Amino acid sequence: MLAYLTRRLTSLILSLAVASLVIFLVVEVAPGDPASYMLGLNAQPDTVAALRAELGLDVPRWERYFAWVGGMLQGDFGTSYTYRTQVSDMIADRLWISLPLALFALTLSTLVAFPAGILAAAHRGKPADMGVMAATQLGVAIPNFWFAMLLVLLFAIRLRIMPSGGFPGWDEPLLALRALTLPAIALALPQAAILARVLRSSLIDALGEDYIRTARAKGLTRGQALWRHGLRNALIPVLTILGLQFSFLLAGAIIIEQVFYLPGLGRLIFQSISQRDLIVVESVVMLLVFAVILVNFLTDLAYAVVDPRLRRRA
Known part of the structure; x- marks a missing residue:
């Protein structure tokens, strides 16, 4: 190890x-x-x-x-050319919006994708499977910025139950989470569709292995074999997708932040590029790259936890 x-x-x-x-x-x-x-x-x-x-x-x-x-x-990212303030302070202010948004969206994606993928794999070829696959195909096909505008039209303009944009700050946590709900849903929809399809395919492959047939021969039902043996062995590709999704949600939410006027890292990059504030662009992009590489590193460690064969090979 x-x-x-x-x-x-x-x-x-x-x-x-x-x-x-x-x-x-x-x-x-x-x-x-x-x-x-x-x-x-x-x-x-x-x-x-x-x-x-x-x-x-x-x-x-x-x-x-x-x-x-x-x-x-040393923790010094330099001084912004435009605002003449420390880049680290600017990043810290924006990170407390982008990071919770990414975690919120990833949580919603996982909560939707895992039951959907398991349901589809457990009922392969049946109406439940076809319904889940149709829904995931729709989720992959819909652009998240277009879905975000639909959410604004429905919940903010027509029903008037959610804010259409802006961020009130974390002084009032409930209002802050309320402001992040629609952006998180818009980001989570396509990610949940992708994750559900990968989990379904991985589970179907796992259910066709010899150890599943052995477990069934020992008296386990199909559902028991899926939960006790199939799910854990199907998690490695799912962990890969989760790591990539978190990286994407943290670094790739520029359009969503523009739609909802969220002052996050994505919007900071957009503004810095338009203002030729090079030191801010370099530092923020480097931070996002560090987050991506760190998440991949943690995903590799999760592989070793899930699959003991990797530890033995090491």
Whole structure:
């Protein structure tokens, strides 16, 4: 187990190093100069040069890269070019919206997908299975931003029982959760459909294995064999999807945050790109990449917990 953990940890560190270099190079080669953008088209060259020196843009790129990475290792993400505040403070403010939204959506997705997938696998080829598969096909086909607008039209405009957008803050937790409910549902629908289909397929494969037939021969019913033996062995692909879904929900909710006017990380990236605030873009994207790699690392550890064969091989 220790060797398995060491290999995964080494892979995590190398992935972060490569990701930081790629992110920095991609953002730096993007057209447009932050100083020129901030001062406007009619700015004098000496004024632009002075602002570039103030922002630290006049030093070589390799120095800026190592200064940026060194600062992140110490918890310092730099200072925003536009707002002149610490990027870490901006990220902390927005993270307390994006992270609960992702966890809320993932919880809703799991609560819907697991019963649906198990029901479909347990009744393969029957009306219940066909109904679940039809619903999941619809969930995969519907874009989440279009579904989000339908939710706003129904629950916020017509029924007037939910807010259409904005975030009141966590001073009143119930109001905050209420504001995140519609965005979480919009994000959870397609993820629940994908997860239910993967769980169904994995369970069907597991139910065809020899150990299930042996369990049935010993007197277990099909349902007992599914719950006691099939479900655990079907969890590895499901854990993979859960890890990818959390990463997507945390990093890919830009459109949903725009629809509901949520001041989260996705909206911060969108605003920073439009304002050429490079240090914010680099730091937020790096944080999201770190979250994705960390979730994959934890998923690999979950594999070892679920499947003892991985521990023995390690």
